[in-house]
Amino acid sequence: MAEEKQKKMAIISTKGTLDMAYPPLVLASTAAAMDVETIIFFTFYGVDIINKKKYDKLQVAPIGNPAMPSPVPMPNIIGILPGMTALGPIMMKNMIKGINWPTIPEFVDTCLESGVKMIACTPTLEMTGVKKEDLVDGVSVGGAAEYLDFALDANISLFI
Amino acid sequence: MAEEKQKKMAIISTKGTLDMAYPPLVLASTAAAMDVETIIFFTFYGVDIINKKKYDKLQVAPIGNPAMPSPVPMPNIIGILPGMTALGPIMMKNMIKGINWPTIPEFVDTCLESGVKMIACTPTLEMTGVKKEDLVDGVSVGGAAEYLDFALDANISLFI
Amino acid sequence: MAEEKQKKMAIISTKGTLDMAYPPLVLASTAAAMDVETIIFFTFYGVDIINKKKYDKLQVAPIGNPAMPSPVPMPNIIGILPGMTALGPIMMKNMIKGINWPTIPEFVDTCLESGVKMIACTPTLEMTGVKKEDLVDGVSVGGAAEYLDFALDANISLFI
Numbered sequence: 001m002a003e004e005k006q007k008k009m010a011i012i013s014t015k016g017t018l019d020m021a022y023p024p025l026v027l028a029s030t031a032a033a034m035d036v037e038t039i040i041f042f043t044f045y046g047v048d049i050i051n052k053k054k055y056d057k058l059q060v061a062p063i064g065n066p067a068m069p070s071p072v073p074m075p076n077i078i079g080i081l082p083g084m085t086a087l088g089p090i091m092m093k094n095m096i097k098g099i100n101w102p103t104i105p106e107f108v109d110t111c112l113e114s115g116v117k118m119i120a121c122t123p124t125l126e127m128t129g130v131k132k133e134d135l136v137d138g139v140s141v142g143g144a145a146e147y148l149d150f151a152l153d154a155n156i157s158l159f160i
Numbered sequence: 161m162a163e164e165k166q167k168k169m170a171i172i173s174t175k176g177t178l179d180m181a182y183p184p185l186v187l188a189s190t191a192a193a194m195d196v197e198t199i200i201f202f203t204f205y206g207v208d209i210i211n212k213k214k215y216d217k218l219q220v221a222p223i224g225n226p227a228m229p230s231p232v233p234m235p236n237i238i239g240i241l242p243g244m245t246a247l248g249p250i251m252m253k254n255m256i257k258g259i260n261w262p263t264i265p266e267f268v269d270t271c272l273e274s275g276v277k278m279i280a281c282t283p284t285l286e287m288t289g290v291k292k293e294d295l296v297d298g299v300s301v302g303g304a305a306e307y308l309d310f311a312l313d314a315n316i317s318l319f320i
Numbered sequence: 321m322a323e324e325k326q327k328k329m330a331i332i333s334t335k336g337t338l339d340m341a342y343p344p345l346v347l348a349s350t351a352a353a354m355d356v357e358t359i360i361f362f363t364f365y366g367v368d369i370i371n372k373k374k375y376d377k378l379q380v381a382p383i384g385n386p387a388m389p390s391p392v393p394m395p396n397i398i399g400i401l402p403g404m405t406a407l408g409p410i411m412m413k414n415m416i417k418g419i420n421w422p423t424i425p426e427f428v429d430t431c432l433e434s435g436v437k438m439i440a441c442t443p444t445l446e447m448t449g450v451k452k453e454d455l456v457d458g459v460s461v462g463g464a465a466e467y468l469d470f471a472l473d474a475n476i477s478l479f480i
Contacts, residue, residue: 030464095447144190158479159318304350319478
């Protein structure tokens with residue numbers, strides 16, 4: 001009766017940009033290290049984070065992102081020149097290297113190895129034509145009901 | 161004493177883009193089908209989702225959205241040509257049609273019919289000049305305190 | 321035994337745009353007024369909200385933001401002209417003035433005075449070169465584990 005209940009966290013990951021790929025992975029790996037049972041439900045653009053064809057080249061658009069910390073001041077106009085979107089990830093990758101964070105593929109592996117359960121959203125796969133075999137090994141497939149089943153009993157639910 | 165407590169979910173919906181209009185509606189309708197008492201608090205751009213003048217023509221901007229799944233590769237530059245913003249919703253609508261999802265107006269009705277409570281944020285209405293009569297019938301009006309009252313006792317809280 | 325447990329809310333604030341700076345501050349100050357113990361964990365671009373060099377000039381980009389309520393219809397193209405990004409905040413500031421909301425610096429102070437605990441993310445500070453002395457007085461510094469410790473026991477967790 002007095003035993004403590006297993007703590008749980010349920011994350012929905014919907015963004016496929018490099019900057020918004022880190023928060024679910026940082027939070028899930030930290031939680032796993034604290035013995036929190038954690039799932040990440042990848043849906044919409046978030047599925048790119050566990051798509052083997054895409055997860056090593058996620059992009060940050062400097063445009064429409066006025067809050068991006070820019071070492072070099074960068075007017076919006078530059079963001080629309082062809083090829084300039086790549087500037088975002090390069091700056092961000094250098095900043096991330098400066099604090100020794102793993103790459104996205106490394107981070108996904110770390111999460112899976114530490115017991116984080118990863119689920120790709122079935123309707124998103126159907127809608128975008130992504131196949132089960134495009135996904136990182138160890139990722140399962142499910143719908144909103146599977147997410148809700150877990151989340152209704154979780155201590156933390158986040159939509160990222 | 162041993163009766164199970166009514167499960168609850170509280171969603172804050174702040175984005176008025178076509179892609180971010182679906183998650184609150186999918187989650188709320190799925191939760192309602194699982195007998196979860198659900199509210200959606202629409203604030204900031206999210207109010208467009210229940211604004212009868214706007215909810216059938218929500219937009220997706222291809223620009224600044226590098227993670228958007230694009231059947232046709234599309235450089236950022238194209239996103240800024242006049243009229244091109246419309247490309248986003250057309251592609252997305254076709255993808256959604258492919259998996260037979262309802263339109264936003266249909267989905268809002270489905271949620272209301274299945275008992276989801278929808279609340280429009282009072283300060284947002286004042287700030288944008290949207291009137292109560294512009295909102296879908298059945299939507300009520302309230303502030304952050306009303307949301308918090310419900311959410312403090314909910315199993316799942318999400319900010320979308 | 322029958323005493324009610326202290327209610328808690330844990331917010332993660334990740335966006336440094338003017339529009340997404342308000343939700344954490346509105347929710348936290350409302351919760352504090354309802355005697356809810358509240359923390360805001362500022363990470364990624366969200367750190368700008370408590371950065372004294374930046375928090376009085378947060379930007380809204382009209383571009384890539386098709387859902388922004390625009391008093392004047394504004395094609396996406398205008399958003400990329402140099403200087404035009406400033407249009408977003410001016411329009412938004414006027415709308416906010418219309419409903420008498422405090423400015424961001426005023427709102428941050430109000431939250432701190434009413435007991436909201438504010439934590440800036442250590443890795444974000446390292447990554448962006450922001451110093452502790454750049455932050456508003458009263459803001460502390462911590463990592464994801466500190467956030468999780470609090471959030472695992474909170475009634476509401478939000479990722480903004």
